[in-house]
Amino acid sequence: MTGFDFTFFLEVLVGGLLSGVMYSLVAIGFVLIYKTSGVLNFAQGAMLLFAALTFVSLVERGVPFALALAITFLVMVLLGITIERTVLRPLVNKPPITLFMATLGLSYIIEGAAQLIWGTQVHGLDLGIDDTPLEISGILISKFDLFAAAVAATMVAVLTVLFRWTRVGLAFRAVADDQFAALAVGLRLPRIWATVWTAAGLIALVAGLLWGARLGVQFSLSLVVLKALPVLVLGGFDSILGAIVGGLLIGASEKLAEVYLGDVFGGGIESWFAYAIALAFLLIRPAGLFGQKLVERA
Amino acid sequence: MTTPLLTISGIRAVYNHSVVALSDVSVTIGRGSIVALLGANGAGKTTTLHATANLLPAERGRIAAGKITFDGQDVLATSPGTLVRSGLVSVLEGRHCFKSLSVEENLITGAAGRGSRRREASADLERVYDLFPRLKAKRRISSGLTSGGEQQMTAIGRALMARPRLLVLDEPSMGLAPLVIEEIFKTLSRLNKEDGLTIFLAEQNAAIALRFAHRATVIENGHSVLEDTAAALRARPDIKSFYLGKADLHAAAEARNPTPSPVPA
Numbered sequence: 001m002t003g004f005d006f007t008f009f010l011e012v013l014v015g016g017l018l019s020g021v022m023y024s025l026v027a028i029g030f031v032l033i034y035k036t037s038g039v040l041n042f043a044q045g046a047m048l049l050f051a052a053l054t055f056v057s058l059v060e061r062g063v064p065f066a067l068a069l070a071i072t073f074l075v076m077v078l079l080g081i082t083i084e085r086t087v088l089r090p091l092v093n094k095p096p097i098t099l100f101m102a103t104l105g106l107s108y109i110i111e112g113a114a115q116l117i118w119g120t121q122v123h124g125l126d127l128g129i130d131d132t133p134l135e136i137s138g139i140l141i142s143k144f145d146l147f148a149a150a151v152a153a154t155m156v157a158v159l160t161v162l163f164r165w166t167r168v169g170l171a172f173r174a175v176a177d178d179q180f181a182a183l184a185v186g187l188r189l190p191r192i193w194a195t196v197w198t199a200a201g202l203i204a205l206v207a208g209l210l211w212g213a214r215l216g217v218q219f220s221l222s223l224v225v226l227k228a229l230p231v232l233v234l235g236g237f238d239s240i241l242g243a244i245v246g247g248l249l250i251g252a253s254e255k256l257a258e259v260y261l262g263d264v265f266g267g268g269i270e271s272w273f274a275y276a277i278a279l280a281f282l283l284i285r286p287a288g289l290f291g292q293k294l295v296e297r298a
Numbered sequence: 299m300t301t302p303l304l305t306i307s308g309i310r311a312v313y314n315h316s317v318v319a320l321s322d323v324s325v326t327i328g329r330g331s332i333v334a335l336l337g338a339n340g341a342g343k344t345t346t347l348h349a350t351a352n353l354l355p356a357e358r359g360r361i362a363a364g365k366i367t368f369d370g371q372d373v374l375a376t377s378p379g380t381l382v383r384s385g386l387v388s389v390l391e392g393r394h395c396f397k398s399l400s401v402e403e404n405l406i407t408g409a410a411g412r413g414s415r416r417r418e419a420s421a422d423l424e425r426v427y428d429l430f431p432r433l434k435a436k437r438r439i440s441s442g443l444t445s446g447g448e449q450q451m452t453a454i455g456r457a458l459m460a461r462p463r464l465l466v467l468d469e470p471s472m473g474l475a476p477l478v479i480e481e482i483f484k485t486l487s488r489l490n491k492e493d494g495l496t497i498f499l500a501e502q503n504a505a506i507a508l509r510f511a512h513r514a515t516v517i518e519n520g521h522s523v524l525e526d527t528a529a530a531l532r533a534r535p536d537i538k539s540f541y542l543g544k545a546d547l548h549a550a551a552e553a554r555n556p557t558p559s560p561v562p563a
Contacts (some may be wrong), residue, residue, distance in 0.1 A: 184351060
């Protein structure tokens with residue numbers, strides 16, 4: 001074997017980390033809803049597809065970029081609030097599996113609706129950022145990846161500020177901790193849920209556009225959620241920080257694995273490596289890296 | 299005579315459409331009074347308090363008969379949040395602090411529930427720290443790491459942040475050391491005297507409840523069976539033996555070793 005090419009290694013690592021940021025983004029959408037209502041929202045992927053499809057269709061019909069973005073955001077907010085009102089609120093206090101099944105059904109309804117409204121063909125999505133590599137101190141980095149990572153990082157920063165230092169955020173964390181106590185204290189749970197679904201809709205929009213530009217806007221886009229699952233297993237289902245770190249780890253390790261271990265398995269391991277890591281994690285540390293271990297004195 | 303602040307009349311509570319938790323409970327709470335709800339495990343104390351704050355629907359329970367009125371408002375037709383904002387605030391059994399939030403953040407959720415302005419909230423915060431100085435020292439610590447007594451204080455403080463007119467407490471003495479129980483009840487008594495706060499509390503520890511309450515209602519198997527002033531109830535032999543649990547023991551101890559009673563009767 002020849003000498004270890006460090007520059008190449010860094011390139012793969014950075015590329016992996018940057019694509020990991022996009023996994024994080026999808027995973028955060030899950031975490032928000034899971035923390036406040038204990039639901040693993042399987043419809044997150046469908047929401048992502050719906051957002052991307054709505055945006056692309058508007059742009060294709062000649063709506064200016066900014067306006068299309070605003071309209072799509074509005075649609076996602078409405079969608080989020082409608083889901084909360086019509087599906088989740090009547091099911092409050094039902095077992096988690098009931099809620100999970102409801103979101104599973106919901107994901108098919110949203111996908112079906114998207115198909116009905118916008119048709120089934122594949123759309124290209126051009127955000128106006130070329131995917132040309134940029135050279136930074138000898139390492140080639142995709143401009144698009146860099147842009148996506150910056151957008152995702154901004155989203156994360158905004159969410160962190162929101163949850164750490166505002167009353168809405170405090171209420172969010174309180175509900176996540178103890179829903180019954182939050183009710184007794186007088187916190188307006190429906191309003192908090194609506195806020196969370198709106199935030200999840202916004203994340204679906206951003207993630208939908210980024211992934212859509214990468215993969216093309218088509219129905220397999222909703223399968224991006226499946227990539228979020230190992231991220232959640234790794235980071236913990238109830239930790240935003242976990243979703244970020246988990247995404248980075250999955251992104252980096254699957255790229256590195258593909259490049260350095262790919263030959264051993266005959267290539268193509270990028271598509272399943274994340275799940276293998278997740279499986280190993282479930283055996284070693286089921287709560288994930290940052291999952292909540294009950295903080296309580298005996 | 300002024301109208302009572304809270305009236306519970308003949309309520310019947312059912313969980314999951316099948317389990318009857320209360321058959322016929324009535325309690326009247328006059329303005330500015332401390333009223334205790336006494337009863338054994340499973341008598342229906344917690345259900346009565348949850349009904350008072352309209353929290354039963356959140357536990358798949360409902361009131362099948364009877365009526366609850368808080369200051370002219372139909373409690374059963376009002377959401378728990380609206381009740382909090384009109385001054386009916388609960389402290390749940392087992393504290394229910396937000397464990398990952400700091401003590402101070404816990405307190406602020408009370409202000410958020412009421413919708414207090416920031417200035418009101420910081421004034422209320424000072425008041426709570428004045429009542430429970432221990433909380434001030436622990437304000438930055440996550441409440442899950444504080445002691446049971448501190449968690450109870452946090453839960454009470456959180457309720458006070460919502461500026462209650464009626465404070466509903468479920469077993470404030472549960473699992474706490476006698477000195478801490480004493481401190482908490484003295485603070486409640488102080489709030490009652492200084493601010494005219496009306497208090498409705500359920501207790502298994504009838505001795506302490508009857509010492510601080512003005513009146514008490516006893517419930518058994520989902521029925522309210524007795525209502526009187528605390529002094530009158532303390533004197534009754536059946537209350538002594540059932541709830542204070544010291545009638546015979548005390549007499550026996552007295553015979554062996556005549557010392558003053560640890561709990562003033």
